[in-house]
Amino acid sequence: MTPKAYLDLYTALPVIDFAHRRLLVVNINAYGSGWGTTQADNRPSGHLCQQEYNGPFKTALRRALDPKSRAALPALIKPPETSPLDAYSFRMFARNGLIRAFLGKGTPQEIADVLLLALALGRIGTAKDFASQKPGAEPAQAYANRFLSLDCNGLVGNFYGLNPETAIESYASPARRRASAQDVRQGDCLVTVTASGRFEHIALVEKFTPGTGDKPTCAMEIVEWGQAGPIDKHYSSVSRTVTRGPNTKFGVGFKAAANGDKFRYFFTPPADAPAEPRQWGLGGAVAQ
DSSP: OOHHHHHHHHHHHEEEETTTEEEEEOOOOOEOOOOOOOOOOTTTHHHHHHHIIIIIIIIHHHHHOOOOSOOOOSEOOOOOOTTTTGGGSSSSSEEEHHHHHHHHHOOOHHHHHHHHHHHTTTTTTTSOTTTSSSOSSSSSHHHHHHEEEEEEEHHHHHHHHSSSTGGGGGOGGGGBBOOOOGGGGGGGEEEEETTTEEEEEEEEEEEEEOSSSSEEEEEEEEEOHHHHSGGGTOOOEEEEEOEEOSSSGGOOEEEETTOSSOEEEEEEOOOOOSSSSHHHSSSSSSOO
């Protein structure tokens, strides 16, 4: 799967709603990750996401699984046939995957899983949900806008099949730097480094056509998630002069802006990135 094809799963996410026998297409367009008890700069709605997962969503889900139980949700959730989730009794849901979706780190499938459960439980709707609570939003797109998002290393980590919370600097390995424009390939990552050495952003290369000469102007298509918005905020086609960057150990790249002090370096995919299909696993690294 190419980076753009993977991006399309977020920006036009197919959700097969077995509970209501319909296909929905939901656009994930919010930016940010993490949550807390108060509003945060990197994710203004993070506290709302935490409140939704730890409060009404989990309450309705626990009650649907076992009305008498107050135990923590199991790592793998198998809906019983006699419940509002009976349409999904044929499969399992990963608890950590649901958490990642609310954290802004979910894969497309994990985000779809949240929406499927929210629809079946009545968290998406206008009436009270299965646990007699006020619903979260209506329709599914509004629920996604309010509680589900993504950030740059979430997109890149999930594309590579790695932990989506992997720090940006982990991708900037001098051993995997691109030494010339002619070496850049589809699927490479593009790491933005400031003049002070801070690792600020990460993206993926969809297409790359090297130029010629000592300072070639190269045409490229870039996939990234650095801000909120529709597809045009996450996919761009640009031409840039690719040269060796100011930090020579990181190889070649280009200036992030004509008058800025940030440089974007090219690196090969991580050596431990698994083969297709790229999907952060069911076990996950997020504990609850």
